Amino acid sequence: MAATALTGSPPSQPSLTHPPPPPRKLTTVKALSESPGLSSIPSIYTFLKQPYHEPVSDTEEPIPTIDFSLLTSSLPDERSKTIRELGKACRDWGFFMVYICFFFHRCYHGVPERMMKAIIEACREFLELPEEEKRGISGKHVLDPIRSGTSFNESVDEILCWRDYVKIFQHPEFHSPNKPPSFREIIRGISESLGLEKDYIYETLNPENGLQLIAANLYPPCPQPELAMGLPPHSDHGLLTLLIQNQIGGLQVQHKGKWVNIDPIPNSFLANIGDHIEILSNGKYKSVLHRAVVNNRDVRISIAVPHGPALDAIVSPDSKLVENVGNPPAYGAMKYKEYLEFQQGTMLNGKSFLECIRNRV
Numbered sequence: 001m002a003a004t005a006l007t008g009s010p011p012s013q014p015s016l017t018h019p020p021p022p023p024r025k026l027t028t029v030k031a032l033s034e035s036p037g038l039s040s041i042p043s044i045y046t047f048l049k050q051p052y053h054e055p056v057s058d059t060e061e062p063i064p065t066i067d068f069s070l071l072t073s074s075l076p077d078e079r080s081k082t083i084r085e086l087g088k089a090c091r092d093w094g095f096f097m098v099y100i101c102f103f104f105h106r107c108y109h110g111v112p113e114r115m116m117k118a119i120i121e122a123c124r125e126f127l128e129l130p131e132e133e134k135r136g137i138s139g140k141h142v143l144d145p146i147r148s149g150t151s152f153n154e155s156v157d158e159i160l161c162w163r164d165y166v167k168i169f170q171h172p173e174f175h176s177p178n179k180p181p182s183f184r185e186i187i188r189g190i191s192e193s194l195g196l197e198k199d200y201i202y203e204t205l206n207p208e209n210g211l212q213l214i215a216a217n218l219y220p221p222c223p224q225p226e227l228a229m230g231l232p233p234h235s236d237h238g239l240l241t242l243l244i245q246n247q248i249g250g251l252q253v254q255h256k257g258k259w260v261n262i263d264p265i266p267n268s269f270l271a272n273i274g275d276h277i278e279i280l281s282n283g284k285y286k287s288v289l290h291r292a293v294v295n296n297r298d299v300r301i302s303i304a305v306p307h308g309p310a311l312d313a314i315v316s317p318d319s320k321l322v323e324n325v326g327n328p329p330a331y332g333a334m335k336y337k338e339y340l341e342f343q344q345g346t347m348l349n350g351k352s353f354l355e356c357i358r359n360r361v
């Protein structure tokens, strides 16, 4: 896609009557947001269904928090209590904060927090590079570093998002199996909380050879945040998405029919159930709609790392769970790779692909 801008059709012959138009200058949303005197946004960034047309909850109910050290505890009672909490979070919210607090020899070890900050800063530096430099990095694994502000679904959307982003396909071709380690532990916990064997999801869906993607998003300040959208409502494909962000809020999650603001908590990352855990669990665990809104003051950065099953894994409601729950399967079987292909362009009116196939077995 980005390559078309570089390799397009040969230049037309110069004509005296119709001089060729100047080459279109690609502009990042960040550059646009820094244009002197910008007080309104171009109409291409104005969403018809604007962020605050739908109710935003004022709930005091906090998003569930899972303490990672208890999930990996060697004390069986501690671990099973945390697994029950994890199961409840997956059922009730589909989202949870994972709190990482490492104590070694009774002293706090701050590496994870420093590492998260360093990753965010590296993404900021990358996304703030001049466009020419970013273009040079585009390739098979690095998607669209110059196509800033692209719509969420290019084939159907005519409105652009207020964000610059880059996507990197990390796995299976850029090998980093089992990383981050928290992914495997959470998936094991989810497996157990469903009453399955600890490694059941790993063995059946083979995420070790699965898809791992890194999506780094930069949302510049917007002079009319009430009209624009950083990322419209969607659910994530795959098993689990891990997300870190700078300390600027903007993520909203659907909960009990309303949008809930998810404020960043230091020393923690966010995890959410993807479509394929919802399918595997026959809808017991929910892949929940979420979106990113923007503000008029601060740059927000988020890094989402979705993890999927192996591309050729066929995902369907697990027979053990269907029998246990006594419900007929609510989803048909589909190869993950095909799901990804079908998913393109089917996010319409805030309906995710998963919602479109629910109950159409």
Ligand SMILES: O=C(O)CCC(=O)C(=O)O
Residues within 6 Å of the ligand: 215, 217, 231, 236, 243, 245, 250, 251, 290, 291, 292, 302, 304
């Ligand atoms: O920026 C955010 O907080 C949300 C990002 C997200 O949902 C995604 O990249 O799938």
Ligand SMILES: [Fe+2]
Residues within 6 Å of the ligand: 234, 235, 236, 241, 290, 304
């Ligand atoms: Fe997402």
